[in-house]
Amino acid sequence: MAVIAANVETYLHNKAFAAMKQDHQHIPESDRVDQTQKSGDDEGGNLEASMTPDLETRRLLLLPPIVADAEQIQRIFPQWEIVKYLGKVVPWPYPPDGAMTFLRDQMLPSMKRGDGWAWTIRLKAAPARIIGFISLHNREETHRGFWIVPEHQGQGLMTEACNAVTDFWFNTLNMLVLRVPKAVPNIGSRRISEKQGMRLLRTEERDFVSGRYTAEIWEITAKEWNARR
Template sequence: MQRVIPPDFTIQTARCLLRRPIAADLPHVFAATRFAGFYDGMPGEPAATMDELEGALPESWREWDEGITYGMTIADLTTNTLLGRVGIRKTSRVDEWNLGFWTHPEHQGQGYMTEAVSAILTFGFEELGAIKIVASYALWNKSSRRVLEKVGMKFIAYIPHAFKKQEYWVEANKMSMTRREWLLLGSGDR
Protein backbone atom coordinates (compact mmCIF):
# COMPACT_ATOMS: atom_id res chain seq x y z
CA MET A 1 0.00 0.00 0.00
CA GLN A 2 1.27 3.44 -0.94
CA ARG A 3 1.83 5.80 1.95
CA VAL A 4 0.28 9.25 2.04
CA ILE A 5 2.81 11.99 1.26
CA PRO A 6 1.97 15.15 3.25
CA PRO A 7 1.87 18.53 1.48
CA ASP A 8 4.85 19.81 3.49
CA PHE A 9 7.08 16.88 2.42
CA THR A 10 10.48 17.97 1.10
CA ILE A 11 13.58 16.30 -0.29
CA GLN A 12 16.99 17.84 0.27
CA THR A 13 20.02 17.14 -1.93
CA ALA A 14 23.51 18.62 -1.68
CA ARG A 15 22.43 21.85 -3.41
CA CYS A 16 18.66 21.65 -3.85
CA LEU A 17 15.39 21.55 -2.00
CA LEU A 18 12.52 19.71 -3.72
CA ARG A 19 9.10 20.74 -2.46
CA ARG A 20 5.46 20.97 -3.45
CA PRO A 21 4.91 24.01 -5.71
CA ILE A 22 3.49 27.22 -4.29
CA ALA A 23 1.93 30.28 -5.91
CA ALA A 24 5.18 32.25 -5.47
CA ASP A 25 6.87 29.82 -7.93
CA LEU A 26 4.56 30.66 -10.79
CA PRO A 27 6.25 33.84 -12.11
CA HIS A 28 9.53 31.89 -12.39
CA VAL A 29 7.79 28.98 -14.13
CA PHE A 30 6.08 31.39 -16.52
CA ALA A 31 9.39 33.16 -17.23
CA ALA A 32 11.06 29.82 -18.08
CA THR A 33 8.36 28.97 -20.61
CA ARG A 34 8.97 32.23 -22.48
CA PHE A 35 12.46 31.15 -23.63
CA ALA A 36 12.49 30.24 -27.33
CA GLY A 37 12.39 26.46 -27.82
CA PHE A 38 11.89 25.76 -24.12
CA TYR A 39 8.63 23.85 -24.58
CA ASP A 40 9.58 22.06 -27.82
CA GLY A 41 10.33 18.74 -26.11
CA MET A 42 7.15 18.66 -24.04
CA PRO A 43 3.63 17.63 -25.02
CA GLY A 44 1.10 20.42 -25.23
CA GLU A 45 1.80 24.11 -25.14
CA PRO A 46 2.88 26.37 -22.29
CA ALA A 47 0.35 28.50 -20.44
CA ALA A 48 -0.43 31.60 -22.48
CA THR A 49 -1.03 33.76 -19.40
CA MET A 50 -0.20 33.82 -15.70
CA ASP A 51 -3.91 33.32 -14.97
CA GLU A 52 -3.84 30.04 -16.91
CA LEU A 53 -0.81 28.88 -14.95
CA GLU A 54 -2.42 29.90 -11.65
CA GLY A 55 -5.50 27.88 -12.58
CA ALA A 56 -3.41 24.72 -12.94
CA LEU A 57 -1.87 24.94 -9.44
CA PRO A 58 -4.90 23.62 -7.50
CA GLU A 59 -5.08 20.68 -9.93
CA SER A 60 -1.45 19.77 -9.16
CA TRP A 61 -2.20 19.97 -5.41
CA ARG A 62 -5.26 17.72 -5.89
CA GLU A 63 -3.17 15.15 -7.80
CA TRP A 64 -0.58 15.25 -4.99
CA ASP A 65 -3.25 14.74 -2.33
CA GLU A 66 -4.73 11.82 -4.29
CA GLY A 67 -1.33 10.16 -4.80
CA ILE A 68 -1.48 10.45 -8.60
CA THR A 69 1.38 12.88 -9.28
CA TYR A 70 4.06 14.42 -7.11
CA GLY A 71 5.24 17.50 -8.96
CA MET A 72 8.03 19.31 -7.14
CA THR A 73 9.70 22.65 -7.48
CA ILE A 74 13.48 22.46 -7.42
CA ALA A 75 14.89 25.41 -5.49
CA ASP A 76 18.47 26.36 -4.66
CA LEU A 77 19.05 25.27 -1.07
CA THR A 78 20.72 28.52 -0.02
CA THR A 79 19.03 31.20 -2.15
CA ASN A 80 15.60 29.57 -2.76
CA THR A 81 15.98 30.46 -6.47
CA LEU A 82 13.69 28.34 -8.63
CA LEU A 83 15.87 25.99 -10.73
CA GLY A 84 13.20 23.85 -12.38
CA ARG A 85 10.57 21.21 -11.78
CA VAL A 86 10.61 17.44 -11.42
CA GLY A 87 7.66 15.15 -11.04
CA ILE A 88 6.67 11.54 -10.81
CA ARG A 89 3.28 10.30 -11.96
CA LYS A 90 1.54 6.95 -11.48
CA THR A 91 1.07 5.04 -14.73
CA SER A 92 -1.70 2.57 -15.53
CA ARG A 93 0.67 -0.31 -14.72
CA VAL A 94 0.90 -1.66 -11.19
CA ASP A 95 3.85 -0.19 -9.26
CA GLU A 96 5.15 1.76 -12.29
CA TRP A 97 5.74 5.51 -12.23
CA ASN A 98 6.76 7.98 -14.94
CA LEU A 99 9.11 10.86 -14.25
CA GLY A 100 9.43 14.16 -16.06
CA PHE A 101 11.53 17.25 -15.52
CA TRP A 102 12.71 20.59 -16.83
CA THR A 103 15.42 23.03 -15.83
CA HIS A 104 15.00 26.79 -16.04
CA PRO A 105 17.14 27.87 -19.04
CA GLU A 106 19.21 30.18 -16.83
CA HIS A 107 20.34 27.21 -14.70
CA GLN A 108 20.91 24.48 -17.29
CA GLY A 109 24.20 22.61 -17.54
CA GLN A 110 25.08 22.90 -13.84
CA GLY A 111 24.10 19.39 -12.69
CA TYR A 112 21.02 20.44 -10.71
CA MET A 113 18.70 18.16 -12.63
CA THR A 114 20.90 15.10 -12.19
CA GLU A 115 20.73 15.73 -8.43
CA ALA A 116 16.97 16.21 -8.51
CA VAL A 117 16.23 13.18 -10.70
CA SER A 118 18.44 10.98 -8.53
CA ALA A 119 16.48 12.19 -5.50
CA ILE A 120 13.13 11.57 -7.18
CA LEU A 121 14.20 8.01 -8.06
CA THR A 122 14.97 7.42 -4.38
CA PHE A 123 11.59 8.94 -3.47
CA GLY A 124 9.85 6.72 -6.01
CA PHE A 125 11.45 3.49 -4.91
CA GLU A 126 11.55 4.14 -1.16
CA GLU A 127 8.45 6.23 -0.47
CA LEU A 128 6.07 5.24 -3.27
CA GLY A 129 7.03 1.58 -3.51
CA ALA A 130 7.72 1.77 -7.24
CA ILE A 131 8.97 -1.39 -8.89
CA LYS A 132 9.77 0.41 -12.16
CA ILE A 133 10.26 4.08 -13.08
CA VAL A 134 10.19 5.19 -16.72
CA ALA A 135 10.94 8.45 -18.51
CA SER A 136 10.90 9.64 -22.12
CA TYR A 137 12.76 12.42 -23.87
CA ALA A 138 12.49 13.97 -27.33
CA LEU A 139 15.11 12.34 -29.53
CA TRP A 140 16.98 15.61 -30.09
CA ASN A 141 17.11 16.46 -26.37
CA LYS A 142 20.60 15.24 -25.57
CA SER A 143 20.68 17.05 -22.20
CA SER A 144 17.70 15.08 -20.90
CA ARG A 145 19.19 11.86 -22.25
CA ARG A 146 22.44 12.58 -20.36
CA VAL A 147 20.59 13.23 -17.11
CA LEU A 148 18.75 9.90 -17.40
CA GLU A 149 21.92 8.02 -18.29
CA LYS A 150 23.86 9.61 -15.40
CA VAL A 151 21.31 8.37 -12.88
CA GLY A 152 21.49 4.86 -14.35
CA MET A 153 18.35 4.62 -16.46
CA LYS A 154 18.55 2.38 -19.53
CA PHE A 155 17.07 2.67 -23.02
CA ILE A 156 14.05 0.42 -23.55
CA ALA A 157 12.19 1.73 -26.61
CA TYR A 158 12.15 4.13 -29.53
CA ILE A 159 8.79 5.88 -29.94
CA PRO A 160 8.39 7.33 -33.46
CA HIS A 161 5.15 9.16 -32.61
CA ALA A 162 5.52 10.14 -28.95
CA PHE A 163 3.42 13.29 -29.22
CA LYS A 164 2.39 15.87 -31.78
CA LYS A 165 3.79 19.39 -31.79
CA GLN A 166 1.85 21.66 -34.15
CA GLU A 167 1.32 19.26 -37.07
CA TYR A 168 4.56 17.27 -36.63
CA TRP A 169 5.21 14.12 -34.65
CA VAL A 170 8.02 14.24 -32.09
CA GLU A 171 10.20 11.15 -31.85
CA ALA A 172 11.27 10.03 -28.38
CA ASN A 173 13.26 7.41 -26.56
CA LYS A 174 11.94 5.71 -23.46
CA MET A 175 14.24 4.86 -20.56
CA SER A 176 13.61 2.85 -17.40
CA MET A 177 15.01 1.65 -14.13
CA THR A 178 13.67 -1.12 -11.94
CA ARG A 179 13.92 -1.19 -8.18
CA ARG A 180 16.35 -4.11 -8.52
CA GLU A 181 18.60 -2.13 -10.89
CA TRP A 182 18.46 0.85 -8.53
CA LEU A 183 19.50 -1.33 -5.60
CA LEU A 184 22.35 -2.87 -7.64
CA LEU A 185 23.65 0.65 -8.36
CA GLY A 186 23.95 1.12 -4.61
CA SER A 187 21.29 3.81 -4.63
CA GLY A 188 19.34 2.05 -1.92
CA ASP A 189 22.24 2.34 0.56
CA ARG A 190 21.51 5.93 1.56
Protein backbone atom coordinates in the same frame (compact mmCIF):
# COMPACT_ATOMS: atom_id res chain seq x y z
CA MET B 1 39.07 38.74 9.85
CA ALA B 2 38.37 36.68 6.72
CA VAL B 3 37.34 33.71 8.88
CA ILE B 4 35.00 35.91 10.95
CA ALA B 5 33.43 37.34 7.79
CA ALA B 6 32.93 33.86 6.33
CA ASN B 7 31.29 32.67 9.55
CA VAL B 8 28.95 35.67 9.60
CA GLU B 9 28.00 35.06 5.95
CA THR B 10 27.29 31.40 6.67
CA TYR B 11 25.19 32.31 9.71
CA LEU B 12 23.10 34.85 7.76
CA HIS B 13 22.60 32.42 4.86
CA ASN B 14 21.48 29.61 7.19
CA LYS B 15 19.14 31.97 9.03
CA ALA B 16 17.53 33.14 5.77
CA PHE B 17 17.32 29.54 4.53
CA ALA B 18 15.51 28.41 7.69
CA ALA B 19 13.14 31.38 7.57
CA MET B 20 12.22 30.68 3.94
CA LYS B 21 11.40 27.04 4.73
CA GLN B 22 9.30 28.11 7.72
CA ASP B 23 7.37 30.62 5.60
CA HIS B 24 6.70 27.93 2.99
CA GLN B 25 5.37 25.57 5.64
CA HIS B 26 3.05 28.17 7.21
CA ILE B 27 0.90 28.81 4.18
CA PRO B 28 -2.82 29.64 4.13
CA GLU B 29 -5.26 26.76 4.18
CA SER B 30 -6.45 27.76 0.70
CA ASP B 31 -2.95 27.21 -0.71
CA ARG B 32 -2.20 24.00 1.13
CA VAL B 33 -2.41 20.51 -0.38
CA ASP B 34 -4.32 18.24 1.99
CA GLN B 35 -2.55 14.96 1.24
CA THR B 36 -4.45 12.49 3.36
CA GLN B 37 -3.04 9.01 3.53
CA LYS B 38 -4.50 6.36 1.28
CA SER B 39 -4.38 2.62 1.44
CA GLY B 40 -3.96 0.13 -1.35
CA ASP B 41 -1.37 -0.71 -3.96
CA ASP B 42 -1.11 0.46 -7.56
CA GLU B 43 1.63 -0.79 -9.91
CA GLY B 44 3.46 -2.16 -6.90
CA GLY B 45 3.40 1.19 -5.07
CA ASN B 46 2.52 1.90 -1.46
CA LEU B 47 0.19 4.89 -1.63
CA GLU B 48 0.07 5.16 2.15
CA ALA B 49 3.25 7.23 1.60
CA SER B 50 1.46 9.83 -0.55
CA MET B 51 2.62 12.83 1.48
CA THR B 52 5.18 14.83 -0.50
CA PRO B 53 8.12 15.78 1.73
CA ASP B 54 10.78 18.43 1.30
CA LEU B 55 13.87 16.92 -0.32
CA GLU B 56 17.45 18.16 -0.29
CA THR B 57 20.55 17.44 -2.33
CA ARG B 58 24.06 18.84 -2.04
CA ARG B 59 23.11 22.04 -3.85
CA LEU B 60 19.32 22.01 -4.05
CA LEU B 61 16.20 22.37 -1.98
CA LEU B 62 13.11 20.68 -3.44
CA LEU B 63 9.84 22.03 -2.00
CA PRO B 64 6.31 20.84 -2.85
CA PRO B 65 4.52 23.54 -4.85
CA ILE B 66 1.83 25.81 -3.45
CA VAL B 67 -0.63 28.06 -5.28
CA ALA B 68 1.50 31.11 -4.45
CA ASP B 69 4.32 29.65 -6.58
CA ALA B 70 2.25 30.21 -9.74
CA GLU B 71 3.37 33.83 -10.08
CA GLN B 72 7.05 32.92 -10.12
CA ILE B 73 6.56 29.94 -12.42
CA GLN B 74 4.54 32.07 -14.85
CA ARG B 75 7.48 34.46 -15.16
CA ILE B 76 10.17 31.86 -15.86
CA PHE B 77 8.46 28.91 -17.57
CA PRO B 78 7.33 30.31 -20.98
CA GLN B 79 10.73 30.02 -22.70
CA TRP B 80 11.23 28.04 -25.89
CA GLU B 81 14.36 26.34 -24.53
CA ILE B 82 12.25 25.00 -21.66
CA VAL B 83 9.08 23.95 -23.45
CA LYS B 84 10.18 22.72 -26.89
CA TYR B 85 10.64 19.06 -25.89
CA LEU B 86 7.78 18.93 -23.40
CA GLY B 87 4.64 17.01 -24.28
CA LYS B 88 2.05 18.59 -26.55
CA VAL B 89 -0.29 18.80 -23.55
CA VAL B 90 1.59 22.00 -22.59
CA PRO B 91 -0.28 24.91 -24.24
CA TRP B 92 1.84 27.09 -26.52
CA PRO B 93 1.84 30.04 -26.71
CA TYR B 94 1.63 29.81 -22.95
CA PRO B 95 -1.48 31.61 -21.62
CA PRO B 96 -1.23 34.33 -18.95
CA ASP B 97 -2.91 32.04 -16.40
CA GLY B 98 -1.06 28.89 -17.50
CA ALA B 99 0.92 28.32 -14.30
CA MET B 100 -2.07 28.97 -12.04
CA THR B 101 -4.25 26.63 -14.11
CA PHE B 102 -1.60 23.91 -14.04
CA LEU B 103 -1.08 24.09 -10.28
CA ARG B 104 -4.68 24.68 -9.19
CA ASP B 105 -6.47 22.37 -11.62
CA GLN B 106 -3.92 19.62 -12.35
CA MET B 107 -0.87 19.22 -10.16
CA LEU B 108 -2.23 20.08 -6.73
CA PRO B 109 -5.36 17.92 -7.15
CA SER B 110 -3.13 15.03 -8.28
CA MET B 111 -1.01 15.46 -5.17
CA LYS B 112 -4.15 15.55 -3.03
CA ARG B 113 -5.38 12.29 -4.59
CA GLY B 114 -2.00 10.69 -3.95
CA ASP B 115 -1.22 9.83 -7.59
CA GLY B 116 1.21 12.71 -8.18
CA TRP B 117 4.17 14.21 -6.34
CA ALA B 118 5.90 17.45 -7.31
CA TRP B 119 8.60 19.84 -6.20
CA THR B 120 9.81 23.30 -7.10
CA ILE B 121 13.59 23.31 -7.55
CA ARG B 122 15.61 25.96 -5.71
CA LEU B 123 19.29 26.55 -5.10
CA LYS B 124 20.25 26.37 -1.45
CA ALA B 125 22.28 29.52 -2.09
CA ALA B 126 19.09 31.35 -3.22
CA PRO B 127 16.16 29.42 -1.74
CA ALA B 128 13.48 32.04 -2.44
CA ARG B 129 13.95 31.71 -6.21
CA ILE B 130 12.40 28.87 -8.21
CA ILE B 131 14.68 27.64 -11.00
CA GLY B 132 12.82 24.52 -12.11
CA PHE B 133 10.17 21.92 -11.46
CA ILE B 134 10.13 18.14 -11.19
CA SER B 135 7.23 15.75 -10.75
CA LEU B 136 6.34 12.08 -10.42
CA HIS B 137 3.14 10.50 -11.69
CA ASN B 138 1.58 7.12 -11.02
CA ARG B 139 0.46 6.59 -14.60
CA GLU B 140 1.52 4.32 -17.40
CA GLU B 141 4.96 4.98 -18.92
CA THR B 142 5.26 8.67 -18.03
CA HIS B 143 6.39 8.52 -14.43
CA ARG B 144 8.65 11.58 -14.25
CA GLY B 145 8.85 15.00 -15.85
CA PHE B 146 11.02 18.04 -15.26
CA TRP B 147 12.29 21.38 -16.52
CA ILE B 148 14.93 23.88 -15.46
CA VAL B 149 15.65 27.43 -16.58
CA PRO B 150 18.29 27.70 -19.37
CA GLU B 151 20.87 29.56 -17.25
CA HIS B 152 21.10 26.59 -14.89
CA GLN B 153 21.17 23.84 -17.51
CA GLY B 154 24.36 21.84 -18.03
CA GLN B 155 25.48 22.16 -14.39
CA GLY B 156 24.37 18.75 -13.13
CA LEU B 157 21.56 20.28 -11.07
CA MET B 158 18.76 18.35 -12.73
CA THR B 159 20.68 15.11 -12.26
CA GLU B 160 20.78 15.89 -8.52
CA ALA B 161 17.05 16.55 -8.49
CA CYS B 162 16.30 13.41 -10.50
CA ASN B 163 18.38 11.25 -8.18
CA ALA B 164 16.49 12.58 -5.14
CA VAL B 165 13.01 12.04 -6.55
CA THR B 166 13.90 8.68 -8.12
CA ASP B 167 15.07 7.47 -4.73
CA PHE B 168 11.77 8.72 -3.28
CA TRP B 169 9.86 6.86 -6.02
CA PHE B 170 11.52 3.56 -5.28
CA ASN B 171 12.34 3.67 -1.58
CA THR B 172 9.50 5.73 -0.10
CA LEU B 173 6.64 4.99 -2.48
CA ASN B 174 7.99 1.46 -3.10
CA MET B 175 7.30 1.55 -6.83
CA LEU B 176 8.71 -1.30 -8.88
CA VAL B 177 9.70 0.46 -12.11
CA LEU B 178 10.32 3.97 -13.43
CA ARG B 179 9.67 4.76 -17.10
CA VAL B 180 10.28 8.11 -18.76
CA PRO B 181 9.71 9.23 -22.37
CA LYS B 182 11.84 11.82 -24.13
CA ALA B 183 12.20 13.24 -27.61
CA VAL B 184 15.27 11.91 -29.44
CA PRO B 185 16.69 15.45 -29.99
CA ASN B 186 16.56 16.10 -26.21
CA ILE B 187 20.19 15.12 -25.60
CA GLY B 188 20.39 16.64 -22.12
CA SER B 189 17.48 14.59 -20.85
CA ARG B 190 18.90 11.45 -22.45
CA ARG B 191 22.20 11.97 -20.63
CA ILE B 192 20.40 12.12 -17.29
CA SER B 193 18.78 8.75 -18.01
CA GLU B 194 22.15 7.30 -19.00
CA LYS B 195 23.78 8.64 -15.81
CA GLN B 196 21.02 7.04 -13.76
CA GLY B 197 21.66 3.64 -15.31
CA MET B 198 18.38 3.49 -17.21
CA ARG B 199 18.06 1.45 -20.37
CA LEU B 200 16.28 2.21 -23.62
CA LEU B 201 13.11 0.12 -23.74
CA ARG B 202 11.71 1.10 -27.14
CA THR B 203 10.93 4.02 -29.44
CA GLU B 204 7.62 5.39 -30.68
CA GLU B 205 6.25 8.53 -32.31
CA ARG B 206 4.94 11.25 -29.98
CA ASP B 207 3.81 14.85 -30.22
CA PHE B 208 5.80 17.55 -28.43
CA VAL B 209 5.40 21.33 -28.22
CA SER B 210 7.90 21.80 -31.05
CA GLY B 211 6.48 19.06 -33.27
CA ARG B 212 6.32 15.31 -33.78
CA TYR B 213 9.47 13.32 -32.96
CA THR B 214 10.59 9.81 -32.32
CA ALA B 215 10.38 9.38 -28.56
CA GLU B 216 12.55 7.05 -26.51
CA ILE B 217 11.06 5.22 -23.53
CA TRP B 218 13.69 4.68 -20.82
CA GLU B 219 13.30 2.33 -17.87
CA ILE B 220 14.93 1.29 -14.61
CA THR B 221 13.64 -1.08 -11.94
CA ALA B 222 13.81 -0.65 -8.18
CA LYS B 223 16.29 -3.53 -7.94
CA GLU B 224 18.55 -1.97 -10.59
CA TRP B 225 18.35 1.46 -8.97
CA ASN B 226 19.23 0.26 -5.49
CA ALA B 227 22.08 -1.85 -6.79
CA ARG B 228 23.71 1.39 -8.00
CA ARG B 229 23.26 3.40 -4.80
